[in-house]
Amino acid sequence: MADAASKEPAVRRERLAGLSTTREHVSVTPGPPAARLALRAGEDALNSVSRALGVSVPRKPKTSARAKSGGRVALWLGPDEWLVIDDDGADLPAAAGRAKALHSAVDVSHRNVAILVAGEGAEACLAAGCPQDLSLAAFPVGACSRTVLGKVEIVLWRTGEQTFHVEVWRSFAEYAYAFLAEAARDV
Amino acid sequence: MLLIHCPYCEEERAELEFRHAGEAHVARPAEISAESDEAFEGYFFIRTNPRGIAYERWRHIHGCGRFFNAVRDTVSDRFFTTYKAGGKKPDAAKFAGAATDGKDKG
Ligand SMILES: [Zn+2]
Numbered sequence: 001m002a003d004a005a006s007k008e009p010a011v012r013r014e015r016l017a018g019l020s021t022t023r024e025h026v027s028v029t030p031g032p033p034a035a036r037l038a039l040r041a042g043e044d045a046l047n048s049v050s051r052a053l054g055v056s057v058p059r060k061p062k063t064s065a066r067a068k069s070g071g072r073v074a075l076w077l078g079p080d081e082w083l084v085i086d087d088d089g090a091d092l093p094a095a096a097g098r099a100k101a102l103h104s105a106v107d108v109s110h111r112n113v114a115i116l117v118a119g120e121g122a123e124a125c126l127a128a129g130c131p132q133d134l135s136l137a138a139f140p141v142g143a144c145s146r147t148v149l150g151k152v153e154i155v156l157w158r159t160g161e162q163t164f165h166v167e168v169w170r171s172f173a174e175y176a177y178a179f180l181a182e183a184a185r186d187v
Numbered sequence: 188m189l190l191i192h193c194p195y196c197e198e199e200r201a202e203l204e205f206r207h208a209g210e211a212h213v214a215r216p217a218e219i220s221a222e223s224d225e226a227f228e229g230y231f232f233i234r235t236n237p238r239g240i241a242y243e244r245w246r247h248i249h250g251c252g253r254f255f256n257a258v259r260d261t262v263s264d265r266f267f268t269t270y271k272a273g274g275k276k277p278d279a280a281k282f283a284g285a286a287t288d289g290k291d292k293g
Contacts, residue, residue: 077252078250078252131201131203131204146252147204147250148204148249
């Protein structure tokens, strides 16, 4: 047993494995694993960090920026704080480390879980627990924000007119998923 | 629900995203170990707790994470203005007309 265990890498169980909710107007499904980076940097470091990450780190509140190619995005969380997500699981700390300017980059890949909310009822489903104005005028495609969903903190990112990406701390994931699945029944 | 303008997010957000963080413009003494007990008590424990216009720190804890300052009426709960941390303290006279005057209006 010990020999077998030492040869096999540990298998990480996805927090929301096997869960999926599809209602008439909205679906709530766990997102795939991804690499995530908590990035802090001052104004004078942004050009250097942007070059290193291959994505132009946004300066404007509530906005995101995608890399020209590949599934990498930088979400504005605060005046000197971003959440960088890479769908391909790239080594983001190594990429950020190529920047010479002073910054902080912490790998939080396994701290968060993604939940995808999609469909014509996606906006209403999230509005059941999120106090922000999620209309397209106030929260357009590409908008992102740290906010709350019910009793937990989330990062909300609008990826399309009818699709949202929710980032939630791993230990809050079941609550957030159950909240959205329940809300989906009423949409 | 109150809507509070965050000077960093540059828009109004629901009260649920914020946390109150005590009185604003309380300056920490430069040489705190040199303070007398009375002076330290004044700095550390004594707050103005006014009826009417109050200067407060708030934190957009479930948003941009930033601390900022607000001028609020403690009777009506109305926010007169918010401004970035380190910003100049707005003159109370600016809000006096709109503030609760201390008399109960029933
Ligand atoms: Zn803010």
